[in-house]
Amino acid sequence: MTQELEMRFIEQSHQLDTSATSPLSALRAKGLKSFREQGFPNSRMEEWRTTDINPIRNVNLSYLHKIDSPQCDQHALTGAWWRAVLKDLPTVTSWNGHVAANSKHPDVPCVDMRILTDNDHTPATPGAVPGRVAELDEYPFAALNTAFLEQAICVTAAAVADDGETQPALHVAHCVSATDGNPHVHPRLVIHVQPNASLRLIESTCGVTDQPYLVNTVTEIVLEEGASLEHIRIQDDAPGAFSFGNIYVRQEANARYVSFALNMGAAIARNEFLVDLKGEHAECVLNGLYTGSRSQLLDTHSIIRHSVPHCTSSELYKGIMDGDSRGVFRGLIHVLPHAIKTSAYQTSRALLLSKTAKVHAKPQLLIFNDDVKCSHGATVGGLDLDAFFFLQSRGLSPSRARGILTAAFGGEPFRELEFSELTSALTDRLREQYAE
Amino acid sequence: MADEPKTETMDAESAIQNEYRWGFSTDIEQDMAPPGLNEDVIRLISKRKNEPDWLLEWRLKAYRHWLTIKEPSWATVHHPPIDYNSIIYYAAPRKKKLLESLDEVDPKLLETYEKLGIPLDEQKMLAGVAVDAVFDSVSVATTFKDTLAKYGVIFCSFSEAVQEHPDLVRKYLGRVVPPTDNFFAVLNSAVFTDGSFCYVPKGVRCPMELSTYFRINAKNTGQFERTLLIADEGATVSYLEGCTAPQRDENQLHAAVVELFAHEKATIKYSTVQNWYPGDENGKGGIYNFVTKRGRCDGDHSHISWTQVETGSAITWKYPSCILKGDHSVGEFYSIAVTNNYQQADTGSKMTHLGKNTRSTIVSKGISAGHSANSYRGLVRMGPACNSSRNHSQCDSLLLGDQAAAHTFPYIDVQNPDTTVEHEATTSKVNDDQLFFLQQRGINPEDAVSMIVNGFCREVLMELPMEFAVEARKLLAISLEGSIG
Numbered sequence: 018m019t020q021e022l023e024m025r026f027i028e029q030s031h032q033l034d035t036s037a038t039s040p041l042s043a044l045r046a047k048g049l050k051s052f053r054e055q056g057f058p059n060s061r062m063e064e065w066r067t068t069d070i071n072p073i074r075n076v077n078l079s080y081l082h083k084i085d086s087p088q089c090d091q092h093a094l095t096g097a098w099w100r101a102v103l104k105d106l107p108t109v110t111s112w113n114g115h116v117a118a119n120s121k122h123p124d125v126p127c128v129d130m131r132i133l134t135d136n137d138h139t140p141a142t143p144g145a146v147p148g149r150v151a152e153l154d155e156y157p158f159a160a161l162n163t164a165f166l167e168q169a170i171c172v173t174a175a176a177v178a179d180d181g182e183t184q185p186a187l188h189v190a191h192c193v194s195a196t197d198g199n200p201h202v203h204p205r206l207v208i209h210v211q212p213n214a215s216l217r218l219i220e221s222t223c224g225v226t227d228q229p230y231l232v233n234t235v236t237e238i239v240l241e242e243g244a245s246l247e248h249i250r251i252q253d254d255a256p257g258a259f260s261f262g263n264i265y266v267r268q269e270a271n272a273r274y275v276s277f278a279l280n281m282g283a284a285i286a287r288n289e290f291l292v293d294l295k296g297e298h299a300e301c302v303l304n305g306l307y308t309g310s311r312s313q314l315l316d317t318h319s320i321i322r323h324s325v326p327h328c329t330s331s332e333l334y335k336g337i338m339d340g341d342s343r344g345v346f347r348g349l350i351h352v353l354p355h356a357i358k359t360s361a362y363q364t365s366r367a368l369l370l371s372k373t374a375k376v377h378a379k380p381q382l383l384i385f386n387d388d389v390k391c392s393h394g395a396t397v398g399g400l401d402l403d404a405f406f407f408l409q410s411r412g413l414s415p416s417r418a419r420g421i422l423t424a425a426f427g428g429e430p431f432r433e434l435e436f437s438e439l440t441s442a443l444t445d446r447l448r449e450q451y452a453e
Numbered sequence: 454m455a456d457e458p459k460t461e462t463m464d465a466e467s468a469i470q471n472e473y474r475w476g477f478s479t480d481i482e483q484d485m486a487p488p489g490l491n492e493d494v495i496r497l498i499s500k501r502k503n504e505p506d507w508l509l510e511w512r513l514k515a516y517r518h519w520l521t522i523k524e525p526s527w528a529t530v531h532h533p534p535i536d537y538n539s540i541i542y543y544a545a546p547r548k549k550k551l552l553e554s555l556d557e558v559d560p561k562l563l564e565t566y567e568k569l570g571i572p573l574d575e576q577k578m579l580a581g582v583a584v585d586a587v588f589d590s591v592s593v594a595t596t597f598k599d600t601l602a603k604y605g606v607i608f609c610s611f612s613e614a615v616q617e618h619p620d621l622v623r624k625y626l627g628r629v630v631p632p633t634d635n636f637f638a639v640l641n642s643a644v645f646t647d648g649s650f651c652y653v654p655k656g657v658r659c660p661m662e663l664s665t666y667f668r669i670n671a672k673n674t675g676q677f678e679r680t681l682l683i684a685d686e687g688a689t690v691s692y693l694e695g696c697t698a699p700q701r702d703e704n705q706l707h708a709a710v711v712e713l714f715a716h717e718k719a720t721i722k723y724s725t726v727q728n729w730y731p732g733d734e735n736g737k738g739g740i741y742n743f744v745t746k747r748g749r750c751d752g753d754h755s756h757i758s759w760t761q762v763e764t765g766s767a768i769t770w771k772y773p774s775c776i777l778k779g780d781h782s783v784g785e786f787y788s789i790a791v792t793n794n795y796q797q798a799d800t801g802s803k804m805t806h807l808g809k810n811t812r813s814t815i816v817s818k819g820i821s822a823g824h825s826a827n828s829y830r831g832l833v834r835m836g837p838a839c840n841s842s843r844n845h846s847q848c849d850s851l852l853l854g855d856q857a858a859a860h861t862f863p864y865i866d867v868q869n870p871d872t873t874v875e876h877e878a879t880t881s882k883v884n885d886d887q888l889f890f891l892q893q894r895g896i897n898p899e900d901a902v903s904m905i906v907n908g909f910c911r912e913v914l915m916e917l918p919m920e921f922a923v924e925a926r927k928l929l930a931i932s933l934e935g936s937i938g
Contacts, residue, residue, distance in 0.1 A: 063527060067866075354855070369870030372837070378865040380876070387852035387882040394877040395863065397835075399870035 022074050023056045026201075029080040030164045039135040041166055044148045048163025051153040058157050067345045067377040068287060068316045073259050076229045078201040080165065081113045099251055102442045103219060108188040113195075114202030114232075115168055125185045127214065129173045141173040145209040150237045150265040152291060159263040159289075162235040165203040173209045174216040174244075184247075184435075186217040193224040193232055193258070201231035208236070210244035210272075217247045217436065222262070223282070224255035233261045240272035242296060247275045247435060254282035256311070262288040270296030277431050278305035279443070280315050287316035287345075294321070294328040294356075301330040304430035308447075309342030309374070316345040323356040330360075333430050336367035337423060337451070338374035349381040352389050359386075363393040368400065368426050370451075420452025486543035492516065495643055498543045502612050502646070505619060508626075515632035515642035524636050528799040529828045529860055530768050532741065535706060542644045542677070606659055606690075607652040611679050614650035621652055625683050629712040629749045629776070637708040637770075638745040641677045645710065648678035653688035653719075662918055663692045680711040684719035686752065691722040693921055707766075709744045717752025717779065724917055726925050728765035736795025736824070739767025746773035747803075750782035750811075758785040759802065760916045762925040767796060772830065774803030777811035777839075784813040787913040791929060792825030792857075801831035801848075801862075806839040806872070815846035818910050821857035822933055828860040835872045842869070848878040851909050853902070853933065903930050 030049050057073070058065040107123030109116060109130065116132050123130070129141040140146045147169040153160040170189060177185075191204045210216050222232050232254060240246055254260040260283040266274055280286055292301050307315040315338075321330045336344040350361045367376040380393040400422055408418035424447035431440050486494050495516055499509040524535070601608050607618060614622050632642040653659050684690050707729065713721050723746075732739025742765075748757035759773040775784030786802035804813035813833070821827035829848040850859035861878045883905050891901035906929060907914070914922055 357855070367867070369867065372870060373868075374870065375866070375868045377867075378863075378876075380861075380863060380878075382850075382859070382861040382878060382880055384850070384852070384860065384880050385858045386855045387857060388855065389852075390881055392877070392879040393861070394875075395865055396873070396875045397865060397867040398873040 023053075025078075026161065026164070027053060032080070033165065033167060039138050040146065040148075041133065041135050041138065041169070044163055045166050047148075048153060048160050048166060051160035052157060052164050055155075055157040055160060064155070064318065064347070067343075068285075068314065070259070070285060072285060073231065076199050076231075078199050078231050081200045081202070097223065097253055098442060098446050099221070099253065099439070102438050103188050103221075106186055106188040106219065108190055109170065110190045110192055111170065111204050112192055113200055114165075114191070114204045116170060123187065125187055127175045127177055128185050128187060128216065129175070130187075131171050133169045133171055134167065140171055142209055142211070144211075144239055144241070145171040145173045145207055147171070147205050147207050147235075147237060149207075150239060150267045150293070151235055151263070152265065156263055156289065158233050158261045159235050162203040162205060162233050162263065166205055169205040169207055171207040171209070172216075172218075173211065174214045175211050176214040184215050184217055186219070188219040188221070191220070191222045191232060191234055193222075193226060193230050193255070195226040195228050195230060197228075199228050199230050201233065204232070204234045206234065206236045208238045208246065210238075210240045210246050212241040213243040214241075215245040217249075219249045219251065219436075221251040221253065222260055223253045224258050226255055227257065228255075229257035229259065229284070230255070231259045231261070234263065236262070236264045238264070238266045238274070240266070240268045240274055240299075242269045243271045244269070245273040245275075248277070249434070249436065249439065250276070250278040250288070252278070252280045252282055252286055252288070254286065256282070256284060258283040258286075260286040262286075264288065264290045266290070266292040266301070268292070268294050268296060268299040268301065271298045272296060273300045275302040275434070276304065277434055278317070279431075280305065280307040280317065283313065283315075285314045285316075287318065290317075290319035290321075292319070292321045292330070294323050294330065295325060297325050297327045299328045301328075303330070303332040305334045306427050306430050307334070307336045307344055308427065308450075309336070309338045309344055310340040312341040312343075314343045314345070317347070319348045321348075321350050321361065323350070323352045323359045323361065326355065326357045326359070328356065328359055330362070332363040334365045335427055335430050336365075336376060337370065337427050337447075338367060338376055339370040341371075341373045343374070344376045346377070346395075347379045347381070348393070349383060350391055350393070351383045352385060352391065354385045357386055357388040359389040359391065361389070361391045365393075365395045366426075367397045368423065369397065370400070370423070416452045420448040420450075423451035424448040485541050488541050489538040490516075490540070490542055490644065494542050498644060498646060501543065502615070504615055507623060508615060511627070511632060512643050515639050516644075518633045519636070519639040519643055522636055522639065528770055528830070529826065530770060530797040530799050532768055535741070537640075540706060543646055600660065604657050604660055605654040606657060607650065608663055609650055611645070611648040611650045611681065614681075618650070618652070621683070622650065622681070625681055625712070625714055627712075629714055629747045630710050630745055635745060637743040638710050641679060641708050641710045641745070645677040645679035648680045648709070649682075650680075651682045651690065651692065653684045653690045655685045656687040657685075658688070659690040663690065676705075676707045676709065678709040680709070681714075682712070682721060682723070683714045684716060684721050684755075686716045687718045688716070689720045691918060692724070693918060694723070694725045705740050707740050707742045707744070711744070711746040711773075713748035713757055715748065715750050715752065715755035715757050715782075718754045719752065720756040720758075721748065722758045723748070723760070723773075724921055725759075725761040725763075726921055726928065727761065727763045727769070728928055730767075731765045731796050732767040732794065734794045734823075736767070739796070740765065741768045741770075742766035743768075743770040746771065747776065748774070748784070749776045750779050750784060750808075752782075753779040753808070754781045755779050756783045756785075758787075758916070760787045760913065761789070762913070762917070762921075762928060763788065763790040763798060763800060764928045766798075769796075769798040769800055771800045772803055774805070774832075775813060776805045776807065777813060777842075778807045779811075780808040781810045782808055783811070786813075786815045786817070787916040788817045789820070789910045789913045789925070789929070790817070790827055791820045791933065792822070792827045793933060794823040794825060796823075796825040798826070799828040799830055801829045803832040803834075804844055805832075805834045805836070806842045806844070807836045809838070809840045809842070811839055811842040813844045815844070815848070816912055817846075817848040818913055819848070819850040819859055820853065820906060820909070820933070821850070821859050822853040824856045826858040826860070828862060829878070830862040830864075832864040832866070833874055833876070835867045835869050835874060837868045839869055840871045843873040844875065846876040848876075849909070850878070850880040851906065852880065852882045903933070906933060
C-alpha cells in the first residue's frame with residue numbers, strides 16, 4: 018500500500034520531459050532521487066507523529082501537464098473575504114501549478130519577475146534561481162515538489178532608489194481548479210531581495226473545486242544584507258484539499274524577515290518553515306494563526322537556526338480549534354555553538370472551543386552555547402469564563418462575547434503587520450465567524 | 454543555602470577536586486550467573502530467589518516480548534551500542550543468612566557504608582530513618598522493621614516480599630509499569646533481581662521516612678532493581694532513595710523500575726538523590742542510568758510527588774511520571790539535573806490526566822557545564838474526560854561554559870477544552886550582574902556561582918526532606934566543581 022502511492026507519483030514524474038538538459042531538469046532528477054529514498058512520511062516518524070497523511074492514499078491524484086491557463090471561474094475566487102482586500106495589489110496567479118505562458122506580468126517598480134522553465138532559464142540575478150535554499154533531506158514534500166519542478170516563479174526585488182517611494186508589494190496566488198479528477202500541483206516560488214531592498218509578499222493558496230486535491234508549494238527566500246521582507250501566507254484551500262507549504266528562508270546580515278501565516282482551509286494542511294540566520298544581526302519574526310473546524314488537521318512545523326552571533330528571532334503561533342479539528346504546533350529554536358548573544362523567543366497558544374477538538378504542541382529549544390537568552394511558552398485551554406461572564410454582564414449576547422474574545426485572542430500574531438487593510442479585515446472576520 | 458554557603462563549598466572542594474569521592478569497590482566473593490541473557494538465566498534467577506511459578510512465567514513473558522522490540526533511539530543521548538549478552542544478570546554475595554541486627558552484617562559491608570559517609574548505625578540513630586540497603590543484587594540488612602511492623606507497614610526487600618506477601622506482590626506487580634512497557638522496563642521485568650517493597654495499610658501515616666541505598670558493586674553486573682510502593686486508602690508515606698557507585702572504567706547499565714500505587718486519599722512522596730559514577734573528565738566510564746519510574750493516582754484525591762536531584766551517571770534517561778486516574782488527584786514533579794564534563798541527561802516527566810479536577814505541576818531545573826548536554830523531555834496529556842484539570846510546567850536551564858548544551862522538548866497533547874495547560878521554559882547563563890555583585894562583596898567567583906546555582910534550584914531543594922536537602926546541596930557544589938571560571 019505504501020509503495021503503491023509512491024510508485025504512482027514516481028511514474029507520473031517520469032512523464033515529464035527528462036531529455037531536457039536545463040538546470041530545472043537537473044533539479045527534478047535530484048528531487049526525484051530524494052523522494053524515491055524518502056517516500057511519503059508516516060506517523061512512526063517523530064516529525065510526523067501527530068500528522069497522519071493516510072487520507073491522501075485514498076485519493077487518486079494525477080498530474081496535470083497543461084501549462085495553459087484553464088478556463089476557470091475567476092468569479093468564484095472573488096468570493097473569499099481576503100480577496101477583496103488584495104484585489105488592488107499587483108497579482109500573479111498560477112493555475113494548477115503553472116503560470117500561463119501568455120499571461121501578463123504585473124508591473125511593480127523595482128521588482129523583476131520571471132517565469133523560469135526548461136526552455137527559458139535566464140534569471141534576473143544569479144540569486145533568483147530555484148534550489149538555492151530548499152533542503153530536501155527530511156522534507157519529503159519538498160523533494161516531491163522538486164521532482165515535479167517544471168516552472169518556477171522567480172521574483173527579484175531591488176533597492177528603491179528614492180526614499181520617498183513606498184514598499185513594493187506583490188501577490189502570488191496559487192489556485193487549483195479541477196472540473197474532473199484530483200490534481201496534484203507543485204508551485205515553486207523564489208524570492209530574492211537584494212541588499213537594502215524591501216518587499217511585501219502575499220502568497221495565497223486556494224481551490225475552485227469540490228474535489229480533493231494536493232497542493233504542495235515550495236517557497237525559497239533569500240534576503241541579502243539589510244534586506245527586508247514582509248511575507249504573508251494565506252492558506253484557504255477547498256475543504257477536501259491536502260495543502261503542504263515548505264518555506265525556506267536564508268537571511269544575511271541585518272536582514273529582516275517578518276512572516277504571518279494564516280492557516281484556515283483544507284482537510285489536512287501543514288506548513289514547514291526552515292529559517293537560517295546566516296548573517297549577524299539578522300532578525301526573524303515568525304507569526305501565525307490557525308483556525309480549525311470540522312475534522313481539519315492544521316499543522317505548523319518550524320525550525321529557526323541561529324548559526325551566527327547577535328541574531329534575534331521571535332515566534333508567536335495561535336490556534337483556534339473548533340469541531341473535531343486537530344491542531345499541531347512544533348517549533349524548534351536551534352542555537353549553534355558559535356551563535357553567542359542570541360535572543361530567541363517562542364510562544365504557542367491554542368484555544369479549544371469544542372469538546373472534541375485537540376491540540377498537540379511541542380515547542381523545543383536546542384541550545385549549544387551559554388551566552389544566549391532563549392525562552393518559550395505554550396498554553397492550551399478553553400475560553401476564559403470570567404471574561405466571558407464580564408462581557409455578558411455588560412449586556413453583550415453570549416455569541417457576541419464569544420466573537421470578541423476569540424478575535425482578541427487570535428488577533429495577536431498579526432496585530433503588528435504593516436498591512437493594515439488585511440489586519441482589520443481579518444479581525445472583523447474572526448469576530449463574525451466566532452459569534453455565530 | 455544563604456546561611457552557610459562557604460562551609461559547604463569548602464567541603465565540596467576537598468571532596469571532589471581530584472577524584473570521584475565514592476570511587477572504591479569492596480572485595481566480597483560473589484555467586485554469579487554466566488554473562489548473557491536467555492531463558493535459562495531467567496530460570497536461574499527465579500530459582501535462586503526461590504520464586505513461585507507465576508513470577509517465573511511473568512518474567513519469561515517479559516523476556517519474550519523484549520526479544521521482539523528494539524532499543525529506543527529518540528533520546529538525545531549518544532553511546533556505543535550496549536551488548537546485552539556481555540552483562541552478568543545475577544550476582545549475589547555468598548554469605549547469606551537472616552540478620553537481626555547490624556552486628557551480624559559482614560564487617561566489610563559496613564565498612565563500605567562508612568566510606569560512603571552513611572553508616573547504617575548512624576542512620577539508625579539519626580532522624581528515625583529506616584534503611585533497607587541493597588548491596589549489589591541482594592538485600593542483606595533491613596532495619597527498623599519491627600517499629601514499622603507495629604503500624605502494619607510492610608517494608609522489606611523485594612525478594613522477601615515475594616516469599617512472605619506473595620498475594621500483595623502478585624496483585625500490584627506490573628499494574629503501573631506492565632511487563633510489556635518500554636525496552637528497558639521490559640528488560641528489568643525479565644531479569645530484576647531485587648529491590649524494595651513497601652505497603653502502607655489503610656489510614657496509616659508511615660511513622661518515619663523510608664530509604665534505600667542502592668549500590669553497584671560487582672564488576673560488569675547490571676543492576677535491575679524493582680521497587681514497588683503501595684499506599685492504601687488514606688495512607689501517607691515518604692520514601693527516599695539515594696545512590697552512589699564505585700569508580701569503573703567500563704560502562705555499567707542500570708535499568709531500574711519504580712512503581713507507585715496510590716489508592717483513594719493516599720499520598721506518596723518519592724525523593725531521589727542520584728549520584729552514580731558519572732565517568733571521568735574525559736567522558737570515560739560512568740553508569741548508564743535508564744530508569745522507568747511511574748506512579749498511578751488510582752483513587753480519588755490521591756497525591757504523588759516526585760522529587761529528584763540528578764548529579765551522577767554518564768547517561769541519564771529517566772521520566773518519572775504520574776497517571777492521574779482518580780478525580781481530584783494531584784501529581785508533582787520537581788527536578789534538578791546537573792551535568793558536567795561529558796555527562797548526558799535526558800530527563801523530564803509525563804503527566805497523564807484522566808480524572809476530573811486533576812492537577813499537576815512540573816518544575817525542572819537543568820544545569821549544564823563542561824561539554825555536557827542536558828535535555829528536558831516531558832509530556833502533558835489531557836484526556837477527553839478530565840474536565841477542570843490543569844497543569845503548569847516550568848523548565849529552566851542554566852548554562853555554565855560555552856561548550857555545554859541545553860535542550861527542551863515538551864510535548865503537550867490536549868483533548869479537552871475545559872482544561873488549562875501552561876508551559877514555560879527559559880535558557881540562559883549565569884547573570885553577569887549577579888556575579889559581579891557577589892564578587893564585589895568579597896565572595897570569590899566559585900562561591901558566587903555556587904550561590905547563584907543554589908538560588909536557581911531553590912524551588913526544588915525546598916521540596917526535599919531535610920536529610921536529603923543537605924546532601925543534595927553538597928552534591929550540587931561537588932558536581933559543578935572545576936566548571937566555573
